[in-house]
Amino acid sequence: MGSVVVSLDAELGWGFHDVESLPTDRVESGRRGWSVMLDLFSEFEIPATWAVVGHLMLESCDGRHAEHPAPEGWFERERTEWADRADLRFAPDLVDALLSSEVDHEFASHSFSHVLFGRPETDRELAEAELRRSTEIASEWDQSIETFVYPRNDVGHRDVLADHGVRAYRGRSPTRDGVRGLFDSTFRDHSLLVQPVVDEYGLVNVPASLFLFGFEGPARTVAESIWEDPMVVQARRGIDEAVESDGIFHMWLHPNNLTHERDDHRMRAILAYLDRKRSNTDLAVETIGDIAQKVDVARSVDGQVTPIDGRTIGDD
Template sequence: MSEGPGAFVVSLDTELAWGTFDVGKIERYEPAYRETRGIVDDLCALFDEYEVPATWAVVGHLLEDCEGTHAAGPEPTYPWVDGWDDTLPCRTGVDRDLWYAPEVLDRIRSCTVDHEVGLHGYTHMLLGEPGCTRAAAEREVAAAVDVANDHGIDPQSYVFPRNRIGHRDVLADAGIEVYRGRDARWFERWALPSLARKPPRYLEEALHRTPPSVWPRERGGLLELPGSQVFRPYHDGWQWTHPDSQRRRAVAGLNRAAATGGVFHLRFHPFDLGFDRGRLLEVFESILAHAESLSADGSIATLTMAEASTRHR
């Protein structure tokens, strides 16, 4: 138990086509990518209504054309990609609307609530994969920080693409203070193949397991804030889970954080709401409403990732 209130943190992987360009899934998710600007607008309205600040982890290249000054440098060598830079969506003829969206940042900044803008890399490079050298990681992080600085942002938080955590020292050298760690579940933390993680993930939803409370912890000169729950999309098989599972689990996670003084850290991609936008926004609003009720009685504080780390220090 803790003497202080619990905390509610929301982090959003804001990426559009940068999230899947290297695995050939842009066309599969294109309808949702095209919905993302409207989804960001809807989320901003909800965050303002319920006075919840979020951490928007933005891929830096969303804010810069490929004619910018931050593109050159050492490349990672991943076995599934024949040349990282040559595969970038801005260089392979992908519709510009799917990878260039500076207006998303403008919308976030227009909110009444003071959101945090963190980083999700510059090109969504997987820093924790063996093919990513330190030089490539330095190039990726430096470019992301430079673009953020060009837009008046001093980034404090980092979300590793696909949770491939690596080169934490590079983040620390760049002034990052906190990163999102893997979810606090054994099957997320163990070195399991992606396919092996799917059955326990489905079981969590089917059994309405209460998400864990988490606490920031020192790791590699930074603070790591693990995730508690993914706000799931209604596609890729998740549409077959119980329709009320997400809300029930999140409410239970908020209650647990309030009781323990820990953090309930909810995370997702805005584009994931694109396949059933109305229903998912309704569920998400019910979660924010419950957080508001807990905040009103002083048992939950709504914080960004940077604020949660500052409170910990």
Template sequence: MNTGTFTISIDFELYWGVRDSRGLDAFRDRLDGARKAIPLMLNLFEQHQIHATWATVGFILCSDRDAALSAAPIERPGYENRALCPYRYLEQSTALDGRYHFAPELVELIAATPGQEVASHTFSHYYCREAGQTVAAFRADLAVAVRTAAAQGLVLRSLVFPRNQWNPDYLEVLAEHGISAYRGNEQGWLYAATNRVEQNAVRRIGRLLDSYVNLSGHHTYPLESCAGGLPLNFPASRFLRPYSRRLAWLDGLRLRRITQAMRHAARRHEVFHMWWHPHNFGIDTDQNMGFLERIIEEFEYLRRHDGMRSLGMAELADALTAR
């Protein structure tokens, strides 16, 4: 490829992404804010012709608790840590607040915005490296995700593994269900796919430091390096860490860390793949949106001067397979 590529993937989870680790009351403000931030992101993307992949938990496409339980597969993950199972949570939560769990209207808005791809984050926010789950249960989960999306006229072509627990044993299942692309992890020990227990403090602190100072490299790559059998792996390059009032004085370093990697990709005709969650913008929304605008300003400069382009994950797969 003779141009660099700016790729964005967004993990759209609502409460399903943190349900087993955060109480709803403690996270409510972020989730309310995410609902406001998503239209702002979409408007910004449309204004600047930014393409993005929205990896969406299948539950979110459901209208309510009854619809989610009705769609649920018969074979479910048998996590040893039972708190991880969302089906127990659904069955026990008879007074579920739909605002924090379901949002088919937001999915419809995403799908209607030019350049936006609705992709899969599995149906149930499935953890592929936690003890007790199996390939068979994952296959059942993905089948329901595909079927639920199809009922709304959506074809799932890309997937992001929840908590970045990508598992090579499960790639064949993706191909079976028409998934042609997935987001792998950055290279190196800091970013290795692990279960919850192995995500220790040392890894978390290392990733935090790496967001401000280049400890691990730019994690950009030639698109051709992703060639192979389907599904294709388009690894992450950088998590867009949200604004922190405590660390705001370091935001110049945080921005430089990202823009230097973008320039590296643009001038070497490589892919820079950035990701985040909508709830990361749920508080301090103005500051987070302002930071994102500065990143997009950098992309606009690189598009004008270096021909950098914006592609979602399925578009990356199309560009690669076309060659």
């Protein structure tokens, strides 16, 4: 049986608080996109992995986080430029809407304050603080964290994840930031399927296949005026490949990618197609946690992994 996974990086302002030049349209679209995606998932009854920045689960804070070992100035924007922008710093209302959904979404972590785990300046102490704080806040919401999505897909400190009870993470896409060469893949047979692997820490890496907003700007406008939305075409292709090959197709996005109605139309078209395929074929829609559970069940006593789809699952 083929599987399709959808994961989201739910971050609001935290995805940009360390960026000097802010993409205003995306910063201001995070709340809107979050609500639109929840509505679309409910309409099509599609579960997804929502990786939420832990700070968004707070009601308030002093903007300093004195006990957090973050680099100097890390929280500066929160207490200066965004001091009166609670809508960018906190989102208990959106988290509640997510947890109240009738769809069985997976609640995952996107760190506490969007620290980049793979950077040299992110030492173990900082990585532990980010994960510990996010899991503590999640527990206050009666949520446990078993899946982690790295901010900006910057993988690092996997041992820290394992020490804190995380079972799985979204790994980097095998090629070209998840876009896989849009035009190249139109003419050549590049697979959009990914294979979960168990790393040396026992974590299940479920790599990304396709970033759904990797083809934007004027090029997108031109392409849509001549053909149709190229990312919808790619997503359909990945879904079809999962059906035909019994493999895993993993697409991802940020809620803040939905800045205009045409972005809503993109996601509606993709989810509607996924829903039709699920109804008419042997296709499952699963979360990262679901995939990790399959891999865990397949593990043998000696630490090897029995194939879950006819192919060998090995170590990194």
